[in-house]
Amino acid sequence: MAHSFRELEERMSDESRVRVKKRARAMMREMLLSELRKSAGVTQEELASSLGIKQPTLSRMESQSDMHISTLRRLIESLGGELEIIAHLPEGDVRLSQFHDAE
Incomplete structure (x- = not known):
């Protein structure tokens, strides 16, 4: 059972x-971006539509290892999240605020 x-x-x-x-x-x-999207229960088509882009463009974005912070922020926010960038240093963790509202 x-x-x-x-x-x-x-x-x-x-x-x-x-x-x-x-x-x-x-x-x-x-998690990879694609795994994050899937765990949120969102298809590539749905996310691409909310971002105003085409599905193949989103597919390429999900496989990139380098992208603009503003692009990553839009992607995360479209999934209902918030992007925070934290530097882990020997002295402690520091949240980088200059990227908080990057556009």
């Missing part, structure tokens, strides 16, 4: 539950 994740989670020890949630958060930290 199949069980829902919620049922399995209820049977886990507190320690296991914390470990699973920590691993899930770590996995969420590393």
Whole structure:
């Protein structure tokens, strides 16, 4: 018999539950743009339409390893998110505010 994740989670020890949630958060930290879009339940056609571009253009954008910050911001905001750029330095993390409203 199949069980829902919620049922399995209820049977886990507190320690296991914390470990699973920590691993899930770590996995969420590393996602390709296409995976982020899919996890939001949005198709390429839907996202392209909301951005005012064609689907093949979005497909190319999702596979790029380098793009303008403003382009990435528009993409993330179209998915209902907010882009933050954080520099991880030995002295601590710093949020780069000059890119907050980049256009």
